Amino acid sequence: MISLFFSALIYASLALCVLLSYRVAKVVNLSFGSIFTLGGYLSVFSLFITPIFGAWIGLLLHIGSKRMDASKATIFSLGIAIAIEEALRILFRVENILLDSRIFYFFGYKLVFEHFLASMISATFLILFLAFELKKPFSRLKLKVIEEDIENAELYGIDAEKARAIVLVISSAFFCSIGGLYLSGRVISPTIGWLYMIFSLFIATIANVFREKAYILLLPTSFGVCWLV
Amino acid sequence: MLVSIAIRILVLVLLILPVFLDCYTKLLAASALTLAIFTVSWLYLEKDLGWASLGHSIPFGVSAYLFAINPLLLFFSPLTTFLLFPLSIFGKHTFPFASFVFSVFLWYLAHHIVFEGKGGEEGFRAPSINLDLIYLISVTILILSCLLIWKISNSYFGLKVKAVRDDEIAAKAIGINSLPFKVFGFAISCSLASIAGILHAAIFGHVSPGVFSPYFSLFPFVAATIGQGKIWSSILGSYTVVFLSWFLSPYVPEFHYAIYAVALILASYTQSYARSDRSV
Amino acid sequence: MIGKLKAGLIVGLIVFLLFCATPPQTPTPQPQMPEIKIGVLVPKTGEFSSAGLVMENAAKLAEKHAKEMGYNVKVIIYDCGDKPETTKTAFLSLVREGVTAIVGTYSSPQAMTAADTANESKVVFVASVASADLESKVKTGNKYVFRNAYNTSYWGILAIEFLEKTKAKSYYLIGYEPLKTFNLGMFSLIKNSTKAEFRGESWVKSPTVSPEDYKRVAQEVAKKDVEVIIVGDPGLGSVDFVREYRLAGGNATIYSVGGTLALPDILAKLNISGIAFQAAALEVKAKTNLTKKYFEDYRKYYGTEANNYAGILTYDAILIVTQAAARGGDLISNLERGTFIGAAGVYEFDENHQAKWGSEKLQGTIGIYREGKIQVVS
The missing domain is CATH 3.40.50.2300 (Response regulator)
Structure with a gap:
């Protein structure tokens, strides 16, 4: 049960990134899967560099697609996804890489330390965002206007481009970091991240049905999906 | 104009030349040929109907599977239209991704198709047909497909289809009921994709879940991007992807994905795809 | 702002490329004038590419060892990817190279396709990894397919x-x-x-x-x-x-x-x-004089532990074909009647062209990993 809860936390936070990209940055970011995988490969060298590379790809995505509409930006993100995957294939194709992991005891439960850390980071990310969502500060209202209509937001003087850049950079950095942690103890391949992205996309799609309450209902949705699947 | 004639001549040479070459070249050419039919089917849906599918492997793969499980099941092959068409409810903007996600879902699902103790990840053995014969059939079908699309596209009926594509409300205003035209367009495209899938299975004598993979889902999009949305150039685009991928893969693993990445990134800048902007 | 962002991107790209730079791979041994050409299908690309590397290394090692034994062998390696489609194309490429026989492939669908292509092109194929039902092919008249790997x-x-x-x-x-x-x-x-x-x-x-x-x-x-x-x-x-x-x-x-x-x-x-x-074999339990040589030389030339299934069986398949072809005459008859020494044991083929695993001289090995060491159970 505890393992299920930790998994649900991680998928909920990944789904939050997918949802934010869709609603604020107006892109179904299909490169998240490859960014997740990249995190796994980078963790072979150091876990600390994963958010830096993730953020850098998020920035690349933002700059490359900022003048595009949602469809084209999504196509662009798919191109980036395949490019990252191909780069990993060229660089690491022939190696069976089993990522290191450490065992950790949590109230008598034996866990992989990196997975536990990923869950805690995800929980923090979710709590911070929910606080931001529920407290409704001015910046949250700005974000809401962008979500509803980007042209209106610009008319009101809101810097939608900055918000888009921040969302893409943070969500990509988050995906890359969680990839580095959550893939620990696994034998990785250049396509491994696709499953996590599709799963997160699935959770985000269900949560998105609840419109206004989508962010709040992400965790229960994630828990329900993890339990069912 | 000269370039256009040159491309047509080149395509004809590519179609005829392998007949006189060895088995290996013929196999490669046959593979490119079936994928060219697949691209033509995609191009019709995108150009004449305005729906850019990133999941065209759905009719392609389902028909290949039906053919491999039992050729009598091909009777159901036209129904593949109704796997892709319902996704049009998402609208032209979301259709590419809805179809892509659905094709990925089928890719996963195909790993679980087991029939009479066979299938799963290993897939099914398909009835194998003599390579010379299948090559000639493929050439004939490609030519007939191009003629069919050209004929439909330039007919009075085709004009109505294009009217629905450009502005559904305006089309309704002049008395065109959009639904039958959309279904018809999807049916033509899916049928050609199904034929391509069957030919693919017959050439290689085997069908595995890979027929739903992104390689096939994205192939027509990439070939059409290389061909800048023109039918003859897109056929040439299909040959380019297949041949480049095969000859360069020993040096760059799965080279076709490098082509895919470049094509997808460029396509998002050049607007060579997606008339989705004209959605209603 | 944009200038800074672009500069950041360029710096990031340079750092990434430097970071991911990998050392050059071990150079391929230069082959000599061929006498017995053997084609090897390895999944260099696709989902089995890790296995592809060990198969490729093992094939090169087999060529080297066969030459040391006095055979004049040339091994030609082609990528068969992870799909039956790519396997068939690669198989025909090797046929065009004029090989005596083709060994390898990884998954069962690939082996099945290769078996059919062998029959069509009349070139012997030895499946060295897959466990698919190849015996039924032989029973239905395809005499070009053999398997030195074990079956289900x-x-x-x-x-x-x-x-x-x-x-x-x-x-x-x-x-x-x-x-x-x-x-x-x-x-x-x-x-x-x-x-x-x-x-x-x-x-x-x-x-x-x-x-x-x-x-x-x-x-x-x-x-x-x-x-x-x-x-x-x-x-x-x-x-x-x-x-x-x-x-x-x-x-x-x-x-x-x-x-x-x-x-x-x-x-x-x-x-x-x-x-x-x-x-198929473990270093700690030598089956023939080639067992230790295979494991030691693999470690020496490639710097990693040798693979004990896909690698060793591909190595053996090349040696089997070499020994059979060197006897002259019809290759199929030689394979059907002969006895061949490999690193995993001494091979003979039954009437369905399946290596006689479980016979006295050809038995699989069971190992167990305990306290940091691999021990032999059987």
Whole structure:
């Protein structure tokens, strides 16, 4: 049960990134899967560099697609996804890489330390965002206007481009970091991240049905999906 | 104009030349040929109907599977239209991704198709047909497909289809009921994709879940991007992807994905795809 | 702002490229004038590319050793990818190169396609890894296909042998859904032929369908009181299962059908005691004078531990074809009637062109990883 809860936390936070990209940055970011995988490969060298590379790809995505509409930006993100995957294939194709992991005891439960850390980071990310969502500060209202209509937001003087850049950079950095942690103890391949992205996309799609309450209902949705699947 | 004639001549040479070459070249050419039919089917849906599918492997793969499980099941092959068409409810903007996600879902699902103790990840053995014969059939079908699309596209009926594509409300205003035209367009495209899938299975004598993979889902999009949305150039685009991928893969693993990445990134800048902007 | 962003991107790109720079690969030995040309199909690209590397290395090693033995051999390696389509094209490319015979391929669909192509092109094919039903091809008149790897039945026989050698009282089966047909055949043989008590079976879904399913099964099985767990997934998912099973408190011995869990490097890195596995041969149990030579030279030339299934069997397939072709005359007759020395044992083929695994001179090896070392069980 505890393992299920930790998994649900991680998928909920990944789904939050997918949802934010869709609603604020107006892109179904299909490169998240490859960014997740990249995190796994980078963790072979150091876990600390994963958010830096993730953020850098998020920035690349933002700059490359900022003048595009949602469809084209999504196509662009798919191109980036395949490019990252191909780069990993060229660089690491022939190696069976089993990522290191450490065992950790949590109230008598034996866990992989990196997975536990990923869950805690995800929980923090979710709590911070929910606080931001529920407290409704001015910046949250700005974000809401962008979500509803980007042209209106610009008319009101809101810097939608900055918000888009921040969302893409943070969500990509988050995906890359969680990839580095959550893939620990696994034998990785250049396509491994696709499953996590599709799963997160699935959770985000269900949560998105609840419109206004989508962010709040992400965790229960994630828990329900993890339990069912 | 000269370039256009040159491309047509080149395509004809590519179609005829392998007949006189060895088995290996013929196999490669046959593979490119079936994928060219697949691209033509995609191009019709995108150009004449305005729906850019990133999941065209759905009719392609389902028909290949039906053919491999039992050729009598091909009777159901036209129904593949109704796997892709319902996704049009998402609208032209979301259709590419809805179809892509659905094709990925089928890719996963195909790993679980087991029939009479066979299938799963290993897939099914398909009835194998003599390579010379299948090559000639493929050439004939490609030519007939191009003629069919050209004929439909330039007919009075085709004009109505294009009217629905450009502005559904305006089309309704002049008395065109959009639904039958959309279904018809999807049916033509899916049928050609199904034929391509069957030919693919017959050439290689085997069908595995890979027929739903992104390689096939994205192939027509990439070939059409290389061909800048023109039918003859897109056929040439299909040959380019297949041949480049095969000859360069020993040096760059799965080279076709490098082509895919470049094509997808460029396509998002050049607007060579997606008339989705004209959605209603 | 944009200028800074672009500068950031460029710096990031340079850092990434420097970071990911890999050392150059071991140079390929330069071949001499060919006499016996052998084509090798290895999955250099696609999902089996890790196996492809060991097969390629083993093929080069076999060429080198065959030359040392006095044979004039030229090995031509082609990438067969991970699909039957690419396999057929690569097979025909090798035929065009004028090879005497073709060995290799990885998955069962690839081997089946290669067998059909062998029949069409009248070139001998020796399947060195796949366990697909190739015997039926021979029965229906395709005399060009041989297999030196073992078939599904032998996988089951080795599992039964393990249960008997360890005197296990109970066992539990873990199937892998995408390989259901292969697993069911093996499981049925185990259920019908062992005295140990069958305590049930669970099936793990493909990670592509449910990425966390191995956790559910591992936790469910950890609660069972059982001595041996037989894992039917030779792929990467078996590593996830083993780790999760131990985390969930399970302490039964895990018997793997090989594949990823039989790789010495992976076992050492995973460092979990009580993982048994089947292999074509192990260094600690020499079968012929080539066994030790294979493992030692592989380590010497490639810097890693030698693969004990896909690698060694590809190595043996090349040596088998070399020995058969060197005898002159009809290659098929030579293969059907001859005896051939390889690193995993002495090969003979039965009437269905299947290597006689389980015979006195050709037996699989069962190893177990315990306290940082691989020990031989049988």
